[in-house]
Amino acid sequence: MLWLFRFFTASIGRKFLMALTGLGFILFLGTHLAGNLLLYRGGNAFNAYAARLHAFGGLLMVFEFGLLVFALIHVLFGLWLFYENYRARPIGYRVRKSGPGQTWGSATMPYTGLLILAFVVYHLIRFHFADKTSVTIYEIVKNAFQSPLEIAIYMVAMAAVALHISHGFWSAFQTLGANHPKYMPLIRGLGLIFSVVVGIGFGFIPIYMTLV
Amino acid sequence: MKKSIHVTLKVWRQASGGDKGRFETYPLKDISTDMSFLEMLDVLNEALTHSGKEPIAFDHDCREGICGMCGAVVNGRPHGPEKGTTLCQLHMRHFSDGDVLVIEPWRSRAFPVIKDLVVDRGALDQIIIAGGYISVNTGSAPEANSIPVPQGAADKAMDAAACIGCGACVAACPNGSAMLFAAAKVSHLALLPQGRPEAARRAIRMVEKMDGLGFGNCSNITECEAECPKEISIAHIARLNREFFRAQLASDEK
Ligand code: HEM
Ligand code: FES
Numbered sequence: 001m002l003w004l005f006r007f008f009t010a011s012i013g014r015k016f017l018m019a020l021t022g023l024g025f026i027l028f029l030g031t032h033l034a035g036n037l038l039l040y041r042g043g044n045a046f047n048a049y050a051a052r053l054h055a056f057g058g059l060l061m062v063f064e065f066g067l068l069v070f071a072l073i074h075v076l077f078g079l080w081l082f083y084e085n086y087r088a089r090p091i092g093y094r095v096r097k098s099g100p101g102q103t104w105g106s107a108t109m110p111y112t113g114l115l116i117l118a119f120v121v122y123h124l125i126r127f128h129f130a131d132k133t134s135v136t137i138y139e140i141v142k143n144a145f146q147s148p149l150e151i152a153i154y155m156v157a158m159a160a161v162a163l164h165i166s167h168g169f170w171s172a173f174q175t176l177g178a179n180h181p182k183y184m185p186l187i188r189g190l191g192l193i194f195s196v197v198v199g200i201g202f203g204f205i206p207i208y209m210t211l212v
Numbered sequence: 213m214k215k216s217i218h219v220t221l222k223v224w225r226q227a228s229g230g231d232k233g234r235f236e237t238y239p240l241k242d243i244s245t246d247m248s249f250l251e252m253l254d255v256l257n258e259a260l261t262h263s264g265k266e267p268i269a270f271d272h273d274c275r276e277g278i279c280g281m282c283g284a285v286v287n288g289r290p291h292g293p294e295k296g297t298t299l300c301q302l303h304m305r306h307f308s309d310g311d312v313l314v315i316e317p318w319r320s321r322a323f324p325v326i327k328d329l330v331v332d333r334g335a336l337d338q339i340i341i342a343g344g345y346i347s348v349n350t351g352s353a354p355e356a357n358s359i360p361v362p363q364g365a366a367d368k369a370m371d372a373a374a375c376i377g378c379g380a381c382v383a384a385c386p387n388g389s390a391m392l393f394a395a396a397k398v399s400h401l402a403l404l405p406q407g408r409p410e411a412a413r414r415a416i417r418m419v420e421k422m423d424g425l426g427f428g429n430c431s432n433i434t435e436c437e438a439e440c441p442k443e444i445s446i447a448h449i450a451r452l453n454r455e456f457f458r459a460q461l462a463s464d465e466k
Contacts, residue, residue, distance in 0.1 A: 003466040010419055011391075011429040012456045081429045088321050088388030088428030094222075094235065095314045097288030099384060101438035107386070109431060171432040177457060179450035 012175075014077050019172035021074040026169065026194070028067060029161070033201045040208065043138040050137045075117055082110040105167030105195075112164040119157035126150075145209035154206045162199030169194055216242045217309040221256065223268055224316045226325050233325070235314070245305035249292060250275060250282060252304055269328040277301040277441065280376030283383070284329045285316040290380040290439045298378065298441040318383035321426040322390070333379045335425045336393055342421035343414035344397040346406050365403045372400035374442040381436035381444075387428030392436035394422050395452035396444050402455050412463035415455040 007013040035053070038046045053060065098107070105112075130140050144150050169191030173179065178187070218241050226233030243252050250272055257267035273281040277298040284299055286292040292302040307313070315329065323331040361369075375396035382390050398415055401407030407414075430449060437446045459465055 003460065006420070006466075007460045010456070011389075011423050012419055012453055013460070015429065015453075016457070081431070085387035085389070085428035085431070088426060089319050090321055091319055093285055093288060093316055093319055094224075095285075095288035095316070098386075099289060099435050099438040101384075101434035101436070102386065106431065106433040167432075174432045174446065174450050175453060177450045177454035179447045181447070184447075 011081075014081060015175045017073055017077050018081070019175035021070040022168050022172050024067075024070045025074070026165065026172075029165075029198055030194075033198060036202065036205060039138070039141065039205055042212075043136065043142075046138045046141075047136045071120070075113070078110065078113055103167060105163050105165075106171070108163060109167060112160040115157065115160040116164060119153070119160070122153070123157075142209055142212075145206040151206040151210070155203050158199050158203035161202070162195040165195040165198060166192060215246075216244050217304065217307060217311070219243055219252075219304075219307060219310070220312045222312065222314045223328070225268070225328055226317075227266075227327065229324055229326060243304055245303070245307075247304045248275065248300055249286070249302040249304065250300050269326075269330045271330050272300055275300040278376060280378040283318060283378045283380055285318065285383055287314050290318070290383040291378075291441050295438075296441060296443045298376075301441075318379050320379075320382050320388045322388070323379060323382065331379075333377070335427070336377050336379060336390065338425060339390065339394055339418050339422050340397065343410070343417040344401070346401060346410060348406070359405050361404060369400050369403040372396045372403070372444065372448050375400075375440075375444055376442060378441060380439050380441060382427065384435040384439035385428065385430075386433055386435060387431055389430045389436075390422050390425075390427040391430035391449050391452070392440060392444060392446065394418050395446075395448040398455055399448040399451045402451065411455060412459035412465040415452065415459040416465055419452075419456055 008017065035049055038049045126144060127137070127140060130137075132140070135143075145154075170184070170188045173184075173187050218239070221238045221240060222235045223238060224233060225236045238256055240252065240256060243255065247255070250270070253268060253270060260267045270284060271281045273279040275282070277300060280298075282299045283291055286299070286302075291297060291299045292306070294302055294306055317323075317325050317329045318331045318333075320331075322335040323333055325331050373396075375393065377393065379393070381392035382388055385391075398418055401414065402411050432446070432449075434446055437444065
């Protein structure tokens with residue numbers, strides 16, 4: 001099994017894990033967004049969705065556990081890569097000018113990632129582990145977004161997620177070896193569209209909740 | 213167009229690997245715009261030598277853009293601001309009168325500075341030694357058409373083989389990664405029938421070697437592709453990744 005260990009500790013093997021877990025999060029974000037859009041249909045629809053989701057019971061737990069494992073891998077391997085990348089240039093350039101290759105998204109991956117991590121912890125405490133014995137999840141969400149601070153935190157976090165995905169989406173395909181002039185422009189386009197949909201889709205919810 | 217310009221150089225000077233190093237400023241007058249960047253440095257070096265000072269050490273050989281010896285970071289851009297050119301093929305007509313040019317060596321933990329702008333790129337040679345070759349018996353050249361190569365594969369292999377090993381990809385990468393170099397070498401041989409027998413071992417050994425030399429990891433930032441004087445595509449990095457997965461998951465190689 002030494003070869004397997006070598007595979008997952010090689011630069012490309014670690015990137016393979018980043019891409020796999022990153023794409024997993026992208027799938028999760030897609031379903032999470034679809035569910036949250038029910039907020040636009042009011043409290044009953046949203047609470048019913050939450051109830052149906054939790055009726056899955058054990059299956060839901062399995063998925064949640066999977067997400068936790070993915071998160072641990074993505075964060076730890078991401079930090080490991082980041083540390084090595086940081087060490088690879090002990091003396092920096094006096095003049096730093098990026099050429100035409102770098103984008104805002106690709107230049108900020110570790111920082112948007114850490115911001116997302118901090119947000120996810122806060123988000124889980126705020127909603128997932130909230131005491132739901134006397135209030136419905138819809139009420140918790142509605143109450144949360146009466147505070148301008150919480151609205152601001154959400155909008156900034158969603159901007160970070162959108163930026164992370166704007167690079168991460170196509171980058172994951174490239175890492176997995178899927179790059180061909182035939183379809184790479186399509187993957188890049190889809191990634192940009194998805195990041196905008198996620199950013200606006202989630203980002204607009206707090207504003208909408210102050211309106212109803 | 214003006215035939216000659218005045219420029220100010222700020223050049224990294226470092227007497228040896230152990231020296232701390234610093235920037236020195238050199239005003240240059242009446243530089244012909246027909247000069248190449250290296251010829252401009254030659255003019256400065258001649259003046260420095262005449263005044264008893266140490267000339268600026270920089271690597272160069274062919275001055276035709278084919279050997280891969282030259283290279284420095286000019287105002288933050290490896291090989292200067294022009295697309296698809298080596299430093300030796302960059303001409304002073306691309307600069308304007310009064311420009312300040314900051315000239316620095318490639319910066320990477322794997323490329324220690326030897327002197328001034330000269331860095332030790334032996335790390336790239338080590339990656340080649342780890343597997344960037346094919347094993348053939350010596351003797352008379354084999355019949356050229358005995359092994360058919362599809363035109364598309366030949367074209368792509370040729371694109372990868374254009375890599376001159378200058379190290380600009382490492383210098384340009386915010387992570388200091390050598391992936392474009394390793395990818396060009398692996399890709400070049402993997403695309404040709406002559407390279408297939410050793411493909412799995414090559415991919416594993418070259419990546420392993422690269423990882424151990426102090427380079428960073430690829431984050432697909434694509435600065436390498438943008439700055440490569442031979443404009444080698446990151447599609448070759450995707451091919452290296454495929455070769456690596458195939459070697460790890462579907463070959464006997466360990
Ligand atoms: C919404 C959650 C997240 C999603 C959808 C996501 C998605 C992705 C994707 C698709 C990639 C590209 C992988 C590749 O280039 O092959 C990536 C890279 C990365 N992610 Fe995340 N990620 C998320 C959260 C995080 C968190 C919490 C961190 C915390 C440190 C993080 C840190 C990184 C880093 C550092 C990279 C760059 C790795 C590299 O190329 O060197 N991400 N992410
Ligand atoms: S001196 Fe040979 S490539 Fe520039």
